[in-house]
Amino acid sequence: MSDIEQTTIKLTRGVPATEAFPIEEIIACSATVLRDHGKTLLQYQPAIGFLPLREIIASQAGVTPEQVVLSNGSIQLAAFLAEVLLPPGEAAFVEEPSYDRTITTLRRAGVKVVGIPLEDDGIDITFLEEAVKEHHPRLLYLIPDFQNPTGVTTSLAKREAIVSLVKEHDFMVVEDLPYRRLRYQGSDLPTLRELDAKRVIQLSSFSKLLSPGIRVGWMVAPVSIAKQVMQIATDTYITPNMLGQGLAYEFIHEGRLEANIEQLHALYAPRLAAMLNALSQCLPQASWTKPEGGFFVGLTLPAGVNSARVAEKAKEEKLALSNSAGFFANGDGSRFIRLPFCALREEEIEEAIKRLARVVQAINQQ
Amino acid sequence: MSDIEQTTIKLTRGVPATEAFPIEEIIACSATVLRDHGKTLLQYQPAIGFLPLREIIASQAGVTPEQVVLSNGSIQLAAFLAEVLLPPGEAAFVEEPSYDRTITTLRRAGVKVVGIPLEDDGIDITFLEEAVKEHHPRLLYLIPDFQNPTGVTTSLAKREAIVSLVKEHDFMVVEDLPYRRLRYQGSDLPTLRELDAKRVIQLSSFSKLLSPGIRVGWMVAPVSIAKQVMQIATDTYITPNMLGQGLAYEFIHEGRLEANIEQLHALYAPRLAAMLNALSQCLPQASWTKPEGGFFVGLTLPAGVNSARVAEKAKEEKLALSNSAGFFANGDGSRFIRLPFCALREEEIEEAIKRLARVVQAINQQ
Secondary structure: OOHHHHOOEEEOOOOHHHHHOOHHHHHHHHHHHHHHHHHHOOOOOOOOOOOHHHHHHHHHHOOHHHEEEEEEOHHHHHHHHHHOOOOOOEEEEEEEEHHHHEEEEEEEEEEEEEEEEEEOHHHHHHHHHHHHHHOOEEEEEEEEOOOOOOOOOOOOHHHHHHHHHHHHHEEEEEEEOOOOOOEEOOOOOOHHHHHHOOOEEEEEEEEOOOOOOOEEEEEOHHHHHHHHHHHHHHHHHOOOOOOHHHHHHHHHHHHHHHHHHHHHHHHHHHHHHHHHHHHHOOEEEEEEEOOEEEOOEEEEEEOOOOOHHHHHHHHHHHHEOHHHHOOOOOOOOEEEEEEEEOOOOOOOOHHHHHHHHHHHHHHHHO | HHHHHHHEEEOOOOOOHHHHOOOHHHHHHHHHHHHHHEEEEHHOOOOOOOOHHHEEEEEEEEOOHHHEEOOOOOHHHHHHHHHHHHOOOEEEEEEEOOOOHHHHHHHHHHOOOEEEEEEOOEOOOOHHHHHHHHOOOOOEEEEOOOOOOOOOOEEEEHHHHHHHHHHOOOOOOEEEEOOOEEEOOOOOOHHHHHOOOEEEEEEEOOOOOOOOOOOOEEEOOOOHHHHHHHHHHHHHHHHOOOOHHHHHHHHOOOOHHHHHHHHHHHHHHHHHHHHHHHHHHHHHOOOOOOOEEEEEEEEOOOOOHHHHHHHHHHHHHHEEEEEOHHHHOOOOOOOEEEEEEHHHHHHHHHHHHHHHHHHHHHOOOO
16 A cells, blocks of 8 residues: 555645745845845835836836835735725625635625636626626626636636726726746736736736745736825835845846746646546546646536535545635535645645545445 | 035934844845745745744743744734724724824724823823723733833833733733843833733834844734734735744844844944933933933924924925824824934934934024
8 A cells, every 4th residue: 555545635725836946046046135135125115015026027017117016925915905996895706716815805805795607718708797787896806817716717708808898887807817827738818907907907926936935926006006005005014025025036037937937837737637637537427627727627516416515525535625615705616626736746636536536426326 | 524414314214224134144044944944934834924933932922832923024913903802993092102103003993092191101100090991992002112202111110000900991902022122221121911911912023133124023912812813814915924934033043133132232222322412412402211222212392392393394404304293193292203213323313413403493593
């Protein structure tokens, strides 16, 4: 009996592969940036963040540095945006399912969160049109590339339809792009901001491309919104975490980030393939998304098989699964399971899906 | 004419001396801690923070690590505490004057902020007793050692009176201790937490002892409060800035923090002496506090001289002064000026107070 069969496998959080952290490069970059910019990085600084990193992000996005705000991870920026854009009681739309922490963040701000059903190519546009008329949203939050928790990428046609609707009804979009650079095949689609720079705010971070522990998230927004977010950031923590920002800057400045992303592609693409293959082999009676990148495959269980029941019973098979309900703002998510694949080796993925299939079969036969 | 006479001198923010940052030691400690704990520090981690650092702080405070929460600077912890302890509309007391960012943080949380007049040995206890009966506060926020913005240290008698009153009326105290270790003469008094561990929450940080840019603040609290704060921290940013926490841990672990504090004493004590001496020489008609440590001397202008007017006119003398009004929750602060001395050299301090004296004299004679 191999070790793997004795061990609990965690198909839970969407974390990067720990073995992929380039520790020696990070040590070297930390030393360099502290020697070059230590007096800045170690002192109190304006809440908008380290200028050299903002300049790089601005240049890549084709905006000015004053449109770029850095923070301690992008979810903190989502909280600031909720405070700026969403008076309590106003409505925000999210994909259904969506990233559970964003739903929590919006609800903490007193926002009415409405889920728009997500299809294989993005949200249901007809549903969105009706919901806009009913709820008059201030904001639509989307993860258009390799969505969390489903892996879905919004099609170009739907991106255009969304932007057109947003323009017509004059509300804002937040597009969250943490997985966009993790495309293992196929071609990038335009971002929503590329389609409408005025009404689309971009969030992203270095958590999936370099390290989450360094806590560096960023926002690209119209200047007036960037300024309001910066004021709230000042009132919240004075100065963001400058060491992480300095490190991210140096890592990009030395050309290491692109190489690191290539290494992540090489590590993660076979894991995605292993996941899709294992699902085909073991769970032909279920359906699932076929992402071309990112961290997640979204599984829909066969009719009559409840995901909470599966998660409970999976513990007996030494398999840990996420709570699906958290991803659903309104619906119950009773047949959905998020399958993260980046932090598991191929043999662990195969074993995990075997265990999951045994659980599903056992429940199906009852 | 020397250079100094051409330059604007900033008597504004309470920042540490940039020349005091131990950059090479920080580089060495970062490398060591990343080699030893990189896989932890670079990954998502529980919001409560890096265990080895929590263990050190817990051991020094005589508590368990689950009572210690780390965050991205202590003001963020104050915001979390407001959310846990202060439903909107409830009253919190602060010293009058107090740290302007705490007043802002409490007000953002919808709290009614009441200032208790600060005397040379701590808040006015008679006033406090009356205010407790009138406002039934949930919380009293104090900086008992070398207070910001006045430099005042609360006497032992007043510490005991406060703790006794807090116990009688069953509310909580937050004592913020960022300057406590920066005592240049005299002896430490007991902390309020040492007098009542059940009702006193401690906040502090490494911003004044090592670096603000690393953003490492900490809280010692009863377990139930620590758990609530941790949940809010999780919802706000998932994981705090781990690099800064790892660095602070390694810096202490290698015994460097105590040596660094000694160096800060050697750097800052003459600056405090220069400030007090310059005030005696140039502004005998004013009064000021005589702190034995910390970052600030609190100046009270002669009757009839308004601090906003002084700040405005000081610009003509190339002297930048803080806005005093922000430190006063209720009063107008019209004769108060905060004088930070740590980030200025002695000759800059002498020159700054000469300029200030010229401004005061000019206004006095009008």
